[in-house]
Amino acid sequence: xxxxxxxxxxxxxxxxxxxxxxxxxxxxxxxxxxxxxxxxxxxxxxxxxxxxxxxxxxxxxxxxxxxxxxxxxxxxxxxxxxxxxxxxxxxxxxxxxxxxxxxxxxxxxxxx
Amino acid sequence: xxxxxxxxxxxxxxxxxxxxxxxxxxxxxxxxxxxxxxxxxxxxxxxxxxxxxxxxxxxxxxxxxxxxxxxxxxxxxxxxxxxxxxxxxxxxxxxxxxxxxxxxxxxxxxxxxxx
Numbered sequence: 001x002x003x004x005x006x007x008x009x010x011x012x013x014x015x016x017x018x019x020x021x022x023x024x025x026x027x028x029x030x031x032x033x034x035x036x037x038x039x040x041x042x043x044x045x046x047x048x049x050x051x052x053x054x055x056x057x058x059x060x061x062x063x064x065x066x067x068x069x070x071x072x073x074x075x076x077x078x079x080x081x082x083x084x085x086x087x088x089x090x091x092x093x094x095x096x097x098x099x100x101x102x103x104x105x106x107x108x109x110x111x112x
Numbered sequence: 113x114x115x116x117x118x119x120x121x122x123x124x125x126x127x128x129x130x131x132x133x134x135x136x137x138x139x140x141x142x143x144x145x146x147x148x149x150x151x152x153x154x155x156x157x158x159x160x161x162x163x164x165x166x167x168x169x170x171x172x173x174x175x176x177x178x179x180x181x182x183x184x185x186x187x188x189x190x191x192x193x194x195x196x197x198x199x200x201x202x203x204x205x206x207x208x209x210x211x212x213x214x215x216x217x218x219x220x221x222x223x224x225x226x227x
Contacts, residue, residue: 032212043116043203044155046215089155093212097168100145100216102155 002026004092006103013080014111020076021106023090027071032093034100035064035075039086047075047088080110114138116219118204124225125194133189133222137206144187145207145216146179150200158202161187162210194226 005024013019025033035047048057053068061078077084087107091100117136125131137144146158157171161181172178176195181187191198201223205216 034215036216036218043218043220044205046217049213049215051213091155095212097170098143098160098162098210098212099157099168099171100155101157102147104154 002092002094002101004090004101004103006088006090006106008106009104010107010109012109012111015080015082017080017110018076018078019080019108020074021088021108023073023075023103025071025073025090025092025101027069029095030068030071030092031095033066033073034091034093035073036089036091037086038089038105044089075106077108080108082110082112084108085110116204116206116217118202118219118222120222121220122223122225124227127196127226128193130190130192131194131224133191133202133204133224135187135189135204135206135219137185137187137204138217139185141206141208141217142184143207143210143214144181145205146187146189147203147205148200149203150197155203158189160210191224194224196226199224199226 032051036044038044048064050066055066063076066073087105089105091102119134144161147155176192179189201221203221205218207214207216
């Protein structure tokens with residue numbers, strides 16, 4: 001059974017703090033890893049799709065790294081803002097069945 | 113441009129009734145996905161369409177669930193003889209193609225409550 005683990009489950013930080021979360025996934029048969037942000041009452045929104053070992057992607061204050069050999073990805077948020085409050089999901093793409101296996105997410109709350 | 117739309121946004125139904133959920137993907141997106149999120153659970157993959165074909169239906173939870181896609185566009189997810197454990201938010205997503213490198217665009221979801 002393919003398992004995608006995310007930690008921590010939830011995180012409370014102060015505005016201005018930098019933070020990071022972890023996504024662990026199977027290191028064999030890697031094809032792609034996705035990160036999504038899911039704000040309350042909205043739809044999940046894609047942040048990054050990562051396909052290569054050593055990939056580093058950045059979008060504004062948010063960045064992500066990928067290590068396919070050891071099966072983990074980190075998501076970093078620099079200088080957190082209240083609008084960053086959301087659940088951050090990572091998902092492992094299974095090439096053989098075209099399905100995304102999602103982790104349970106990290107719920108981030110940024111206090112003003 | 114228009115995003116992925118789903119209808120209805122909310123559906124309350126009695127146990128044993130059939131329900132149909134609809135998804136309109138982004139125009140030109142060949143791949144379409146259905147997921148659900150049950151209370152306290154993560155997003156669970158249900159089914160994937162490339163064009164009108166669903167290569168793998170093994171993610172559907174039971175034979176009460178079926179899905180179709182017509183004209184390479186609109187998709188419907190049908191749940192027959194609904195049970196209380198079917199209560200969940202059902203999300204649809206589409207992407208340009210079915211490859212793992214394509215980000216998925218999600219709709220707002222349908223919240224299904226089975227009483």
